[in-house]
Amino acid sequence: MTTERRDELAANLERVHRRIDSAREQAGRHDAISLIVVTKFFPAADVELLAELGVRDIGENRDQEAGPKVGALSRRDELTVHFIGQLQTNKARSVAAYADVVQSVDRPKLARALSRAATEAGRTLDILLQVGLDDAEGRGGVRPGDLDDLAEVVSAEPGLRLRGVMAVAPLGVDPDPAFARLKEVADALRERHPQARWISAGMSGDLEAAVRHGATHLRVGTAILGTRPSLG
């Protein structure tokens, strides 16, 4: 069973790496692109297999699932854990204890809570600002017009390191314009904060478009782990 799963994950990983390589080639890019494997809904055993297969970055989006899962990993030290989900301020303390990167910071209050928690835990968190690329409410993300103020808060708070931006393309439309907009926003941010170079964009269905528009980090779940069980 484990051998079968390992083979399946290895084949899927290889396919995704090939997609990234060919997208990179078509875009004429020579810089590094990090693959974050999104392991939400899948067990710690899968994460261990992925680590054996050379995966170094994993993504989780629900605190109640991610905390125990990350705690159970025997290969924890080899992995960088990215928290990519919407985050309530009262979960900041929990997430700050196990995440290395929080990609979904979209308001000052959350940034301050993460800063307090990280400082108390003696940790430093890499932070991405989640940008809202559509007007739909409820999916999270700071509006581009409010990004500068949020960036100032994050860069002033102890225990946080501003690294760049993250976005999810709007559902059901061509992702290219959204990722192009994200690139503009990222370039503007970088003028004021030169160390904020990361652009986290692109998932199983749209990673090629994200690579075309300068993504430095891709977050891929389904194409590697398979279809997630539904929340029911």
Ligand SMILES: *Cc1c(COP(=O)(O)O)cnc(C)c1O
């Ligand atoms: C689940 C998730 C992903 C991965 O999506 P797939 O379509 O399974 O590749 C990427 N980003 C975020 C924020 C997610 O919640």
